Amino acid sequence: MPAPTALLACRSTTPQPSPPPLPSAARLSRRPPPHPLLAVVRSKGKDEASFTDRILDYIEGGPKLRRWYGAPDLLPKDGGAEDQEDEPSDIVEPRDAVLVTNGDSEIGQMVILSLILKRARIKALVKDKRSTEEAFGTYVECMVGNMEDKSFTKKALRGVRAVICPADDGFFSDLMDLKGVQHIVLLSQLSVYRGSGGLQAIMNSKLRKLAEKDEEVVLASGIPSTIIRTGSMQSTPGAERGFDFTEGVAAKGRMSKEDAATICVEALDAIPQKTLIFEVANGDEKVTDWKAWFAERMKMVTS
Numbered sequence: 258m259p260a261p262t263a264l265l266a267c268r269s270t271t272p273q274p275s276p277p278p279l280p281s282a283a284r285l286s287r288r289p290p291p292h293p294l295l296a297v298v299r300s301k302g303k304d305e306a307s308f309t310d311r312i313l314d315y316i317e318g319g320p321k322l323r324r325w326y327g328a329p330d331l332l333p334k335d336g337g338a339e340d341q342e343d344e345p346s347d348i349v350e351p352r353d354a355v356l357v358t359n360g361d362s363e364i365g366q367m368v369i370l371s372l373i374l375k376r377a378r379i380k381a382l383v384k385d386k387r388s389t390e391e392a393f394g395t396y397v398e399c400m401v402g403n404m405e406d407k408s409f410t411k412k413a414l415r416g417v418r419a420v421i422c423p424a425d426d427g428f429f430s431d432l433m434d435l436k437g438v439q440h441i442v443l444l445s446q447l448s449v450y451r452g453s454g455g456l457q458a459i460m461n462s463k464l465r466k467l468a469e470k471d472e473e474v475v476l477a478s479g480i481p482s483t484i485i486r487t488g489s490m491q492s493t494p495g496a497e498r499g500f501d502f503t504e505g506v507a508a509k510g511r512m513s514k515e516d517a518a519t520i521c522v523e524a525l526d527a528i529p530q531k532t533l534i535f536e537v538a539n540g541d542e543k544v545t546d547w548k549a550w551f552a553e554r555m556k557m558v559t560s
Contacts, residue, residue: 350415350416351416352416352417352418352437352439353378353416353418354377354378354379354380354398354416354417354418355372355377355378355379355380355417355418355419355420355421355525356380356381356382356413356414356417356419356420356421357369357372357379357380357381357382357420357421357423358381358382358420358421358422358423358424358426358428359382359383359422359423359424359426359428360381360382360383360389360397360399361381361383361384361385361388361389362423362424362426363492363514364423364424364444364490364514364517364518365381365423365424366389366392367423367514367515367517367518368421368423368518368521368522369381369393369396369397370393370518371518371519371521371522372522373393373396373397375522377525378416379396379397379398380397380398380400380413380416380417381397381398381399381400382400382401382402382404382413383399383400383401384401386399386400386401400412400413404428404433405433407434410433410434411434414434414435414436414437414438417437417438418437418438418439418440419438419439419440419441419442419525420435420438420440420441420442421442421444421521421522421525422441422442422443422444422471423444423517423518423521424444426467427467427470427471428471429443429470429471429474429475429478435478435480438480439480439481439528440480440481440482440483440525440528441475441478441480441481441482441483442482442483442485442521442524442525443471443472443475443482443483443484443485444485444487444517444521445468445471445472445484445485445486445487446464446468446486446487446489446490446507447465447468447469447472447486448486448487448488448505448507448508448536449461449487449488449489449507449508450464450465450468451465451508452507452508452509472484475532476532481528481529481530481531481532482529482531482532482533483524483527483529483532483533483534484532484533484534484535485517485520485521485524485535485537486507486534486535486536486537487507487512487517487536487537487538488506488507488508488509488510488511488512488536488537488538488539489510489511489512490511490512490513490514490517491511491512491513491514492514493513493514493515494513494515495513495514495515495516495518495519496515496516496519497513498513498516498539498540498541499539499540499541499542499543499544500516500537500538500539500540500542500543500544501537501538501539501540501541501542502535502536502537502540502542503536504536505536506536506537506538506540507536507537507538509538510538510539510540511538511539512537512538512539513539516539517537520537520547523547523548523551524551526548526551527547527548527551527552527555529555529558530555533551533554533555533558535554
């Protein structure tokens with residue numbers, strides 16, 4: 258598999274004016290959502306861009322954005338990365354990538370887009386490689402495989418400094434070799450599952466077990482980890498409300514998926530000494546500086 262194109266790579270040596278700034282996550286959050294915000298829609302015709310590309314087109318003139326930041330046009334239907342040979346398994350990469358699990362889920366796509374806006378190098382585990390490549394082009398290195406396969410796990414984690422697990426999918430339910438990973442960010446709805454009752458508790462029983470196992474494995478890994486226990490996830494626009502971080506709020510509160518994705522990405526720059534666990538739902542508290550917020554929260558944990 259070819260190495261992903263750097264977001265700032267130039268496509269020619271001809272001097273060009275400075276590129277326009279990437280849109281902020283807050284600006285992205287204020288757009289009107291015609292559908293679940295980042296669901297990948299396959300192109301109906303050769304010249305029709307995917308829904309996510311049309312979002313970028315709307316914000317900053319997407320084709321122009323892709324030219325400025327070095328990403329080529331969308332892959333052709335009958336060719337592309339899937340037809341090319343994988344790189345040697347022993348290749349050494351700098352540890353500067355972020356691996357997103359469940360990357361073609363709705364929340365996974367929101368995390369990916371937030372990372373793109375941060376100009377991060379992104380690897381994503383997906384079920385449908387073609388759809389994700391159509392949505393994000395070469396901003397993302399998409400990978401399909403079984404993490405129980407040690408050779409695939411080694412390949413997926415090559416060059417990865419941090420892992421974001423944005424869905425309760427049991428990614429950490431089986432022990433795996435995470436050697437070299439410097440930070441794990443786990444988005445968990447365990448509090449929601451534990452707080453449900455009756456028929457809802459029965460429906461959530463499998464997800465509860467997966468969430469419990471994920472947290473157990475992450476805590477036992479010894480890798481610096483941030484576990485974000487959110488309220489019930491909602492497909493509502495982000496940046497419209499503030500937050501509530503009080504203990505117990507996740508069991509009954511609600512949380513915008515966009516806001517949750519934003520917190521996951523902001524957490525990457527705040528690596529705790531061991532483990533940081535907190536609850537969050539949408540509320541009235543405004544956070545204007547996430548770096549300062551995480552620094553204060555980690556100080557409270559260690560004091």
